[in-house]
Amino acid sequence: xxxxxxxxxxxxxxxxxxxxxxxxxxxxxLKGKPxxxxxxxxxxxxxxxxxxxxxxxxxxxxxxxxxAVKLCPHGVFINLSPxxxxxxxxxxxxxxxGFTPLVEPVSIDEAFLDITxxxxxxxxxxxxxxxxxxxxxxxxxxxxxxxxxxxxxxxxMASATSKPDGLTVxxxxxxxxxxxxxPVRNLWGVGPKMEESLKKLGIATIEDLAKYPKPKLKRLFxxxxxxxxxxxxxxxxxxITPGYLAPVEKSMGHExxxxxxxxxxxxxxxxxxxxxxxxxxxxxxxxxxxxxxxLKIKLPDFVRHTRSRTLNIPTDCAETIYSxxxxxxxxxxxxxxxxxxxxxxxxxIEPVIGNDQLDLSLDNSRTSxxxxxxxxxxxxxxxxxxxxxxxxxDSINRAGxxxxx
Amino acid sequence: MYQDIDEPVDVIxxxxxxxxxxxxxxxxxxxxxxxxxxxxWKADIGQxxxxxxxxxxxxxxxxxxxxxxxxxxxxxxxxxxE
Numbered sequence: 403x404x405x406x407x408x409x410x411x412x413x414x415x416x417x418x419x420x421x422x423x424x425x426x427x428x429x430x431x432l433k434g435k436p437x438x439x440x441x442x443x444x445x446x447x448x449x450x451x452x453x454x455x456x457x458x459x460x461x462x463x464x465x466x467x468x469x470a471v472k473l474c475p476h477g478v479f480i481n482l483s484p485x486x487x488x489x490x491x492x493x494x495x496x497x498x499x500g501f502t503p504l505v506e507p508v509s510i511d512e513a514f515l516d517i518t519x520x521x522x523x524x525x526x527x528x529x530x531x532x533x534x535x536x537x538x539x540x541x542x543x544x545x546x547x548x549x550x551x552x553x554x555x556x557x558x559m560a561s562a563t564s565k566p567d568g569l570t571v572x573x574x575x576x577x578x579x580x581x582x583x584x585p586v587r588n589l590w591g592v593g594p595k596m597e598e599s600l601k602k603l604g605i606a607t608i609e610d611l612a613k614y615p616k617p618k619l620k621r622l623f624x625x626x627x628x629x630x631x632x633x634x635x636x637x638x639x640x641x642i643t644p645g646y647l648a649p650v651e652k653s654m655g656h657e658x659x660x661x662x663x664x665x666x667x668x669x670x671x672x673x674x675x676x677x678x679x680x681x682x683x684x685x686x687x688x689x690x691x692x693x694x695x696x697l698k699i700k701l702p703d704f705v706r707h708t709r710s711r712t713l714n715i716p717t718d719c720a721e722t723i724y725s726x727x728x729x730x731x732x733x734x735x736x737x738x739x740x741x742x743x744x745x746x747x748x749x750x751i752e753p754v755i756g757n758d759q760l761d762l763s764l765d766n767s768r769t770s771x772x773x774x775x776x777x778x779x780x781x782x783x784x785x786x787x788x789x790x791x792x793x794x795x796d797s798i799n800r801a802g803x804x805x806x807x
Numbered sequence: 808m809y810q811d812i813d814e815p816v817d818v819i820x821x822x823x824x825x826x827x828x829x830x831x832x833x834x835x836x837x838x839x840x841x842x843x844x845x846x847x848w849k850a851d852i853g854q855x856x857x858x859x860x861x862x863x864x865x866x867x868x869x870x871x872x873x874x875x876x877x878x879x880x881x882x883x884x885x886x887x888x889e
Contacts, residue, residue, distance in 0.1 A: 428846040428861035429869050429887055443808075480809065486859070489848035794852035 409574070410640040411527055413515040414549045414557035415498065415534070418566035420511035421487055422453035425480050427543040436477040441467025443479045447659045450482055454566060466704060487511075490542060495645070497537060501530065504642045514554055516642040531569050552577065553638035555590040562588075577636030582609035589633055599623075608634050651688070655696065655747020656680045663702045663740035670741060674727045675720075676803040677746040682720035683795075685748060686787060691716035692748030695723050697730040700743035709734050716752055720800075721779045723748060809871075809885045818872065818881040829860055829872055834883050839864050852877075859884070 417423070421439040426432045432453075438461060440450030445468035452461045452470075459474040470477060491510045499505050501524075504516035517530060524530035531548045538546050549560025551572040560570040560580070572580045581589075586608055587597045603622075605611050611619075612634035619627040632638065656677045664670055685691060696710040709730040717723065727746045731737060789798045818832040830841050846861035855877040862870050869887035874880075 424846070430845065430863070431867065431869070431887065431889075478808075485850035486846070486848045489850075790853065792853045794855070797853065 409518070410516060410552055411518045411521050412551055412554050412557045412640050412642070413517050413527070413531065414551075414554070414561040415513050415515065416547050416549075416558075416561045416565070417494070417511040417538075418545045418547055419451055419453050420491075420544070421451045421482065422456075422480075423544050424487060424490055426453060428486075432478060436461070436474050438467075438470055438474070438477045438479050440482055441470060441479060442481075443467075443471060443477075445471045446661060452477075490544075494538060494542065494544075497541065498534065501534060504644055506642045507645045514557065514642055516640075517550070527571055528569070531571070535567070535569065551580075553636070553640045554642075555633055555638040556580065556636065558590055559584075559588060578612075581634065581636060582607065582612065584608050586611050589630070591629070591633075651690075651751060653696075653747050653749035653751060654681055654684045654688075654690075654692070655698075655745055657698060657743055657745025659700075659743045660741065663742050665738055665740045667737060670731065670744060671728055672802055673744055674731065674746060675724050675800060677744070678724035678727055679720040679800060679803065681746055681748050682718050682723055682783065683787065683790070685718035685751070686783070689754045690751045691718045691754060692752075693717075693750035694748065695726040695730070696745075696747045696749060697727050697734070698743070698745035698747070699731070699734060699736055699741060701736070702740050702742050704742070707734065707736065710749075712750065716750070717748075718754075719776060719780055720783060722776070808888060810888050811885055812883045814883050816872070816881050816883045818874075827858070827874070829862060829874075829881075832870075832872065832881070832883070834870075839870070842867075 422437040425437055425439060434455060435453070436456035436459060437453040438449055438456055439452065441447035445466070447467045449461060449463055449465045449467060449470050451463050456470075456474055456477055459477070461470045461473055461477070467479070487510055491507075495505060495507055495513060498513065498515060502515050502517055502520045506514040508514060517527060521527045521530050524533055527550045531550060535546055535548060538544055545567040547561045547565045547568040549557040549563065549570050549572070551557040551560050552574045556572050556577055560572050561568070563570040584607065586592055586600050586605055587594075589608055589611070592600070599622075600606075600611065603614065603618075605614055611630060616627070616631055619631065623630065658673050658677060660673075693716045694710055694712045696708060699707045699709075701707070711726050711730060713722075713726075723746065731744075786798050814834070816832045816834050818829045820827050820829050822828075826847075828841075828844060832839055832841070841862045842865045843863045844860055845863060846859075848859050850857045850859070855875070857876065858874045860872045860874075862872060864870070870883060871885040873882045873884045875882065
């Protein structure tokens with residue numbers, strides 16, 4: 403963590419309602435309408451984002467489409483177009499890299515930039531931010547909100563201060579003045595549950611948090627307290643990791659909402675195989691393996707259940723992930739019950755160091771024939787990767803994969 | 808809502824400043840003039856690339872055209888219907 407004395411100028415750029423805004427640019431007839439991206443008008447799936455016109459109805463990302471339909475029946479639902487958004491995101495990042503090479507993508511629609519050494523060239527941070535916003539608007543027809551501060555978390559908070567199309571600069575030495583009057587919920591990492599816990603202690607603002615007795619906070623929140631206290635006093639990270647040096651992801655997962663609630667085990671297992679295969683492909687593409695397989699189940703009443711199992715050795719093998727996910731599902735107590743959504747993810751991820759090795763297995767319970775089989779499967783998966791690399795992701799699939807509901 | 812069409816179409820393109828731009832296409836025997844390109848993107852499918860164009864005609868009707876580099880063919884991917 404960088405202390406209060408950080409001399410850095412960190413910028414956070416957040417594209418406003420990115421997916422929905424892209425759809426409105428591509429199809430101008432959607433401008434001024436409540437556009438909801440993700441989910442269906444039949445109420446299946448989850449809202450990924452929505453236009454600003456949809457927000458007064460109470461719609462937000464991660465809301466179920468069923469609820470969004472109720473809140474805004476005349477909303478325009480649009481399917482996600484991942485290629486479209488990814489392409490535009492890359493184009494925007496490429497353009498930003500023209501201003502500074504120190505660009506750290508946070509997600510598809512957010513990035514941190516270190517502008518310490520380039521701001522003066524453009525007449526200061528405000529002018530540079532204004533130029534970036536204009537460049538994004540002129541070339542892509544999109545708006546972005548920008549925050550500038552000496553540390554990353556304040557820059558991120560600042561970009562959210564005046565959305566959409568906002569620009570907020572928190573100068574060095576004015577971090578406390580900016581932070582302290584704000585509700586503690588605005589602090590990066592404080593969610594509704596944490597806010598509730600803090601409120602019970604009489605902590606409503608960031609100033610309350612900064613002045614609260616540290617030992618008591620540490621006793622209650624452990625290591626997290628250190629981080630919260632530092633942030634409440636304006637201290638945080640200011641190091642930018644450019645995209646090409648990005649660390650390994652913490653987890654990788656995919657999920658699927660069934661068109662109708664599904665109880666057919668064969669169909670659920672077919673979908674689990676498809677999801678496991680997708681996760682394993684991502685792991686191999688990033689030269690990673692993971693130890694923990696997680697299963698997510700959402701029931702028709704939207705109640706979510708998770709199960710997980712941790713392996714002795716990390717894996718990137720679809721069949722291993724699938725067999726664990728299936729085992730977790732069978733033991734979950736929901737086999738045979740109607741399921742709304744199913745998801746598979748792998749966490750505890752670590753990079754594959756050195757040459758790729760066949761699975762020699764340190765697990766004594768595995769027989770040599772089991773190892774032979776796993777290694778054969780891994781070989782087949784590497785061949786499938788090569789075929790997909792040449793002909794596309796859907797050019798080859800396992801026979802048991804369930805592609806349609 | 809978007810409606811999937813996925814029909815082959817004949818397209819006239821120009822190359823301008825290193826970029827390919829569809830200017831007219833024929834669908835269902837009807838010639839359609841591209842009034843405006845509102846967006847372009849691409850999808851890499853294995854070693855091949857599909858280039859997408861979001862275009863409007865002179866009545867602001869929306870069409871999504873796709874150029875498949877694998878077989879140098881054009882597809883009318885989607886239209887927008889109210």
